[in-house]
Amino acid sequence: AFHLLPSVEVKSNREIKFEEFIYNLKKSRSNPDDVVIIDSRLPEVYNAGYIPGAINIPFAELENENIAFKLPENKNSILIFYCDGKNCKRSPLSAETALKKGYQNIKVYHNGFPDWEKNQQASFVKPAFVINGIKNNEPIVYVDIRNSAEIGHIPGAIAINKNNIEQFRAQFPKNNFFLKMLRIVVYGNGTYDEDQALEVANILNSWGYIKVSV
Numbered sequence: 001a002f003h004l005l006p007s008v009e010v011k012s013n014r015e016i017k018f019e020e021f022i023y024n025l026k027k028s029r030s031n032p033d034d035v036v037i038i039d040s041r042l043p044e045v046y047n048a049g050y051i052p053g054a055i056n057i058p059f060a061e062l063e064n065e066n067i068a069f070k071l072p073e074n075k076n077s078i079l080i081f082y083c084d085g086k087n088c089k090r091s092p093l094s095a096e097t098a099l100k101k102g103y104q105n106i107k108v109y110h111n112g113f114p115d116w117e118k119n120q121q122a123s124f125v126k127p128a129f130v131i132n133g134i135k136n137n138e139p140i141v142y143v144d145i146r147n148s149a150e151i152g153h154i155p156g157a158i159a160i161n162k163n164n165i166e167q168f169r170a171q172f173p174k175n176n177f178f179l180k181m182l183r184i185v186v187y188g189n190g191t192y193d194e195d196q197a198l199e200v201a202n203i204l205n206s207w208g209y210i211k212v213s214v
Contacts, residue, residue: 010092010108016080018119021109024080028053033072040083040090041113047126049213051082051116052198059083059090062097075102082109082116117210122201125185125213130154133185143186145193145200154187162199172207179208186214 016024028035037054039046046056057070071079079098081091095106109115116123133140134154142157153159160168173182184204186197197214204212 010095010110014095014106014108015110016107018109018111018115020107021080021082024078024107025051025053027078033074033077035078035080036072038079038081038094039113040081040094041088045084048129049113049117049123049125049211051113052122052124052214054082057094059094059097062094071098071101071103076104078105078107079103080107080109082112085112085114086110088112120205120208120210122186122198122205123213130185130187133183138183140183140185143184143200143204145186145188145196157187160200162196162203165200165203169207172204172209174208180210182209182211184209184212186212 024035025037028037037051039050039054039056040059040062041056042058043056046054050056055070079095081094081098083090083094091108091110091112095108098106113123130142132138142154143160144153144157145161146153146159147161158168172178184201186201186204188194188197194214201212201214
């Protein structure tokens with residue numbers, strides 16, 4: 001059954017903006033047990049684009065005792081929740097649930113994923129999103145950064161890497177609709193190529209494209 005989520009106010013001392021979120025995100029990469037970034041959205045939404053380093057714990061699952069293995073044992077760890085912006089109730093509700101579980105340092109990146117994209121930051125996607133996109137013939141541009149891109153690539157993918165990307169700039173549409181709406185997925189050989197994929201994604205972001213993923 002469908003249930004409306006109750007409203008909950010985010011206290012000013014818990015809400016963080018983009019700059020503070022970036023600072024904590026960098027801390028979470030070097031100290032993953034001290035700072036945990038949690039995406040409160042549904043799995044299918046998370047799969048289609050999430051902030052690199054974030055784990056997915058949907059609000060409805062957070063109250064489940066079996067979910068404890070995803071949360072740090074240290075109750076003083078910083079937990080930062082986000083979802084789909086100010087109109088999304090999942091991250092504030094998740095924050096309240098975490099407080100009830102005894103966690104002391106709770107933050108909410110209330111502007112959430114839309115703000116992440118607005119600030120021209122690349123997201124990650126899960127393989128399920130790519131598979132469904134191909135299956136449903138979704139209008140997604142796939143960028144293959146591998147040197148051997150012509151071998152075993154996603155149908156329709158274009159071979160671009162950080163060394164030759166400027167040559168392709170004129171081929172990318174530049175009107176505001178495409179800058180805001182065009183989905184671009186950059187890929188290589190998994191985590192081996194992750195850094196270069198992010199470099200290429202960041203270049204595309206710098207050109208004005210918002211919905212760029214790795």
